Amino acid sequence: MQANWTQEQIAAFSKADDMYISPFYSDGKTPGTPTWIWSVIADDNLYVRAYNGQDSRWYNSAIEQKAGKIKLAGEEYNVSFQPIDNDAVLTEKVDGEYKEKYGNSNYLSPMLGKGPVSATVKILPRDE
Secondary structure, eight states, X not given: OOOSOOHHHHHHXXXXXXXXXXXXXXXXXXXXOOEEOOEEEETXXXXXXXXXXXXXXXXXXXHHHOEXXXXXXXXXXXXXXXXXXXXXXXXXXXXXHHHHHHTTOTTHHHHTSHHHHHTEEEEEEOOO
C-alpha cells in the first residue's frame, strides 16, 4: 500500500478544482456515481467535506466501504477513506485551507459549518 501522496501529486491537488469522488457500492468494487466536490491539502494530506454533512450519500458510502475512486488533477486514483474524528487543530487547518482555496465562493461559509466539518474525510492512495 502506498503510504501517502507524492509531493508532485500534492502540488497538483492543491491547485486543482476538478475532484470527483466515487465511493464503492456495497459490493466493495463498483464505483458509485462521481460527485463533484471541493478538496484541500493540509499537512500534505488530501481532505474533503460533505456539503450536506453526515447525511450525504457519498459520505455514508465512503465511511461504510472505506474505499473507492477519485478523479483529481486529470488523473484517476484508487483510494481509501478515513473519517476524521473531532480534532480541533486539524479542523482549524482544513478550515484555513478551504478559506484560502475557495474564499471567493458563496458556498464557503456552509462548508465551515458544523455539518460539513463533522463529515471531513482524509483520502489516501490505495494500491490495487
